Amino acid sequence: MTWAEHAIFWHVYPLGFTGAPQRAGQTPDAGGTPYPRLRQLVDWLDYAVGLGLNGLLLGPVFASVSHGYDTLDHERVDPRLGTQDDLAALAAACRERGVRLVLDGVFNHLSADHPLVRRAVAAGPGTDEGRWIRWVDGYPRWFEGHPGLVELDLAQPVVASRVAEVMTHWLDRGADGWRLDAAYAQGAQVWRPVLDQVRAAHPDAWVVGEVIHGDYAGFVRDSGVDTVTQYELWKATWSSLVDGNLYELDHALGRHAALLDTFVPQTFVGNHDVTRIASRVGKDGAVLALTMLMTVGGVPSVYYGDDQGFEGVKEEREGGDDAVRPSFPGTPGELASWGEPVSRAHVELVGLRRRHPWLVRARTEAVTLSNDHYVYRATGTPEEVLEVELDLRGGGHRARVRDGAGQAIWSWG
Incomplete structure (x- = not known):
C-alpha cells in the first residue's frame, strides 16, 4: 500500500479560509507586499488531527489574479x-504532525495576464513563443469559455517539461503530492510525459487528477495519475438522499467497486466547486453521506466546514463560489457550538475508518435495498466485514454500522 491509502484529507481552499482579498491589488498587502495568511492554517492543523485526519489537500496558493485558478506565477x-x-512553515508543521501535504496544480490554463501568455499572443501561432498556448482559428483558446483563462498546450514537450519542473520544485520543498486541476480538459495522454519526469525524482508523490465524468479507469491508465476525483459517487450520494432513491446509490457503488479493481478513487461528499452537502440534504443527511464516505473504498477527503455542518449554495455567476469558500475564525475555539454534533460525528466515523484500514479497498454488496432503506456489506477479506444501514423511512435520517458479528458499533438518529 502507498502512503495515500492510509490518508484521510482535510480539503481547504486557502484564499477563502484565511479571508484573503478576492482580487490581488484590492488592498495594499494583496499587491506586492506579502501578508502571511498561510500561517493561520498552522494553528488549525491540530484541529484537523483531532478529527482524525492526516492529510491536507490545499487549494491554490500561487500568485494569481483573483480566485487562485488564474495563475500568474507558479513559483x-x-x-x-x-x-x-x-508555505515552508506550513509544510514543516504538517511534517511534525504526520500530515501529508498535497498542492493544487493549475497547469491546464493560466491567467490571460501571465507574461508567458502575453508573449505568446504577441508572437502568434506557429512561433516558438506561440507554441506554449492552444489556439482556435488564430485566437488563444479560452478554458471553458472564460476569457481570463488561456489554455497551455500540454502536448508540447517544452510545456510538459516546464510543468514537470514546477511540480518537482515544490515536491523538493516539502509537498507530498499534487491535485491536477481540470486534468480532463486536454485528455489523459498529455499528462504521461509530465508525470514520468516528476516520478523520476519523486516516485512516492501522489497525484490525483480532477476528472468529472468519463472513463475513470482509462484516464488513470493512460495518464499515469494515481487516482481521479470520484464525481459519479458524489452525485449519487446526495441525489439518492434528496430523491429518496437509494437504488441510485447502490448502482453507483457497484460501478465504484469495479473501479477498485484498477485503482483507488479519491472520494468526497464536498469540495470547493459544489454546493455544500448540508445545503443539499440537511445536517442529518450530511451525516448519512459521511457514513457512506467512511465505509466504502477510496481515499476520502473532508471539505473544510463540512466537518461543522456549514451550509452554502454554489451559483453559476461571477462570485458564485464565495458561499462555499468562506473564511474560518482565527482559532478552533471560536467556532460556533451549533457545529459540535456534526463535528463529533466526523470524529467518530473517521475513527471507525482508522480502526478498519482495510476499508480503503473494500467492496460493497447490497443486503437490503428499497427506495428509503439500504443495508450494504463492506468487505475486505472474509474476516474483514462491516454492515452499514442507511434509513430514510418516515422522512428520517438514521444510520447504523455493525461489525461482522452483527453488533452495532456506531449509530446516528
Whole structure:
C-alpha cells in the first residue's frame, strides 16, 4: 500500500479560509507586499488531527489574479497568502504532525495576464513563443469559455517539461503530492510525459487528477495519475438522499467497486466547486453521506466546514463560489457550538475508518435495498466485514454500522 491509502484529507481552499482579498491589488498587502495568511492554517492543523485526519489537500496558493485558478506565477506564493517561507512553515508543521501535504496544480490554463501568455499572443501561432498556448482559428483558446483563462498546450514537450519542473520544485520543498486541476480538459495522454519526469525524482508523490465524468479507469491508465476525483459517487450520494432513491446509490457503488479493481478513487461528499452537502440534504443527511464516505473504498477527503455542518449554495455567476469558500475564525475555539454534533460525528466515523484500514479497498454488496432503506456489506477479506444501514423511512435520517458479528458499533438518529 502507498502512503495515500492510509490518508484521510482535510480539503481547504486557502484564499477563502484565511479571508484573503478576492482580487490581488484590492488592498495594499494583496499587491506586492506579502501578508502571511498561510500561517493561520498552522494553528488549525491540530484541529484537523483531532478529527482524525492526516492529510491536507490545499487549494491554490500561487500568485494569481483573483480566485487562485488564474495563475500568474507558479513559483511564487500569492502575496495575499504570504511568501515561500510561509508555505515552508506550513509544510514543516504538517511534517511534525504526520500530515501529508498535497498542492493544487493549475497547469491546464493560466491567467490571460501571465507574461508567458502575453508573449505568446504577441508572437502568434506557429512561433516558438506561440507554441506554449492552444489556439482556435488564430485566437488563444479560452478554458471553458472564460476569457481570463488561456489554455497551455500540454502536448508540447517544452510545456510538459516546464510543468514537470514546477511540480518537482515544490515536491523538493516539502509537498507530498499534487491535485491536477481540470486534468480532463486536454485528455489523459498529455499528462504521461509530465508525470514520468516528476516520478523520476519523486516516485512516492501522489497525484490525483480532477476528472468529472468519463472513463475513470482509462484516464488513470493512460495518464499515469494515481487516482481521479470520484464525481459519479458524489452525485449519487446526495441525489439518492434528496430523491429518496437509494437504488441510485447502490448502482453507483457497484460501478465504484469495479473501479477498485484498477485503482483507488479519491472520494468526497464536498469540495470547493459544489454546493455544500448540508445545503443539499440537511445536517442529518450530511451525516448519512459521511457514513457512506467512511465505509466504502477510496481515499476520502473532508471539505473544510463540512466537518461543522456549514451550509452554502454554489451559483453559476461571477462570485458564485464565495458561499462555499468562506473564511474560518482565527482559532478552533471560536467556532460556533451549533457545529459540535456534526463535528463529533466526523470524529467518530473517521475513527471507525482508522480502526478498519482495510476499508480503503473494500467492496460493497447490497443486503437490503428499497427506495428509503439500504443495508450494504463492506468487505475486505472474509474476516474483514462491516454492515452499514442507511434509513430514510418516515422522512428520517438514521444510520447504523455493525461489525461482522452483527453488533452495532456506531449509530446516528
